[in-house]
Amino acid sequence: TNWSIMRRNEIYPGWPRYVELRSGHEDGTHWLPAEVDVSIRPGWYYHPAEDHQVKSLPHLLDIYYNSVGRNASLLLNLPVDNRGLVHEKDVEQLLALKQQLDKDFKADLAKGLKVHATDYRGENAKYEAENVNDGNLQTYWATNNGVKQAAITIEFNNPTEVNRILLQEYIPLGQRIKNFIVSAEVNGEWQEIHGQTTIGYKRILRFDAVRATKIKVQIMDAKGPIAISNIELYRAPNLLIEPDIQRNRDGMVNFSIPDKNVEVHYTLDGSEPNTSSAKYEKPFLVNNPTTIKTMTFDPQSEEQTGVSSTYFDISKKDWEVVHTTTGSMFEASKLIDDDPKTFWATDDGVKTIQEVVIDLGKTLMLKGFTYWPMQERYPFGIITNFEFYVSQDDINWERVVRGEFANIVNSRVEQKVGFKTTKARYIKLRGIKVAGEDYRTSFAEIGVITE
Numbered sequence: 001t002n003w004s005i006m007r008r009n010e011i012y013p014g015w016p017r018y019v020e021l022r023s024g025h026e027d028g029t030h031w032l033p034a035e036v037d038v039s040i041r042p043g044w045y046y047h048p049a050e051d052h053q054v055k056s057l058p059h060l061l062d063i064y065y066n067s068v069g070r071n072a073s074l075l076l077n078l079p080v081d082n083r084g085l086v087h088e089k090d091v092e093q094l095l096a097l098k099q100q101l102d103k104d105f106k107a108d109l110a111k112g113l114k115v116h117a118t119d120y121r122g123e124n125a126k127y128e129a130e131n132v133n134d135g136n137l138q139t140y141w142a143t144n145n146g147v148k149q150a151a152i153t154i155e156f157n158n159p160t161e162v163n164r165i166l167l168q169e170y171i172p173l174g175q176r177i178k179n180f181i182v183s184a185e186v187n188g189e190w191q192e193i194h195g196q197t198t199i200g201y202k203r204i205l206r207f208d209a210v211r212a213t214k215i216k217v218q219i220m221d222a223k224g225p226i227a228i229s230n231i232e233l234y235r236a237p238n239l240l241i242e243p244d245i246q247r248n249r250d251g252m253v254n255f256s257i258p259d260k261n262v263e264v265h266y267t268l269d270g271s272e273p274n275t276s277s278a279k280y281e282k283p284f285l286v287n288n289p290t291t292i293k294t295m296t297f298d299p300q301s302e303e304q305t306g307v308s309s310t311y312f313d314i315s316k317k318d319w320e321v322v323h324t325t326t327g328s329m330f331e332a333s334k335l336i337d338d339d340p341k342t343f344w345a346t347d348d349g350v351k352t353i354q355e356v357v358i359d360l361g362k363t364l365m366l367k368g369f370t371y372w373p374m375q376e377r378y379p380f381g382i383i384t385n386f387e388f389y390v391s392q393d394d395i396n397w398e399r400v401v402r403g404e405f406a407n408i409v410n411s412r413v414e415q416k417v418g419f420k421t422t423k424a425r426y427i428k429l430r431g432i433k434v435a436g437e438d439y440r441t442s443f444a445e446i447g448v449i450t451e
Helices: 016-020 050-052 057-067 089-105 129-133 332-336
Strands: 034-039 074-078 114-117 150-169 177-186 189-198 203-222 228-235 244-248 252-257 263-267 289-298 308-312 319-324 355-373 384-392 396-402 415-434 445-449
Touching: 034 057, 057 089, 057 289, 089 355, 129 150, 129 308, 150 177, 189 203, 189 384, 203 228, 228 396, 252 289, 319 332, 332 445, 396 415
Parallel strands: 034 074
Antiparallel strands: 114 150, 150 203, 150 228, 177 189, 177 203, 244 252, 263 289, 289 308, 319 355, 355 415, 355 445, 384 396, 384 415
């Protein structure tokens, strides 16, 4: 629900019912349309450490459809970097959003089709149903006084696939519609697609594609005579992007696919995937070092993405944090849960060098280690200088590498450090120095390199 009107005289700085600003007031006295303000990055200003946290295309699409598509304007912030430019990664995602929206709204399927309404004002052509798809926002379909329930139907010449509908009220007469239902006639039977509340200047609904002969919009209730200026119908293409691939501590690999209508094919043996390769259907186990190669295929358009690769080393299912200098041992498992979004930190106020000891569960041949710094908006305790040790018995330790994570504060991505191949059952990471004045040491994730 998003009314563009508010009872303005009730509102003042510190107004305790501020939650009402989210939906507006049905009986509002002043025009106060919603504005959605959001940044393409985690914050409003540019930070190099967030270059890998630019919002994804699916996220940006959700923002668009939940703002512009819900009767609000969208202010998308693009921070300027230290060159005075919008960063390349921000530009890349912004262009991807623009290109996808161009595809989504490429062809209005409703334009010029037959339209029927159960009522129109005074049986005057000025208010007839055909005004909703004439491409002119200054014309509109309107019902007679007292008619707050009515239906308008668009009829296709042939069965047509549809998965988007755009609705606009005639705003010069105000916002009136309280709730409505969208239905589709499929194989001679009507099926409800969506039941929603307000429309306002613009409402866009996304839904699973239906092959319909007719689309009907039923206005169930309104504040006064109905006035709709525009109805558009689209068949947006499936979202064809690479999956987000994650593995948990137990070794279970999950593909996050934003559009369920596309297929992701993958290989585990290093070969290039194609449509004959295994199709992802559910999480699967990867315990040993493995390169997963994927490609996304759209059965509707028969288009596909390029091949992408994701490498996982040995899983952490047998790992255990056995010792920390300070901090909660109960929470320490977060640094080996294979999720960089979680983190663990040592106690505050302790100025001594902090370290973590991990039991790998069995002896492994190690070639290096990895460290993920904290990914929070306001990080602390990021290790800049380190020492890494190995042991067979948790008693006798050998330091295998000492060094610095160069520029880690400005580039908070996974750090990989190699060393001469050595056997180890236990590993120890010491934070010799951390960034900033906070003495806590933080760990988002610790891993090992075996191949």
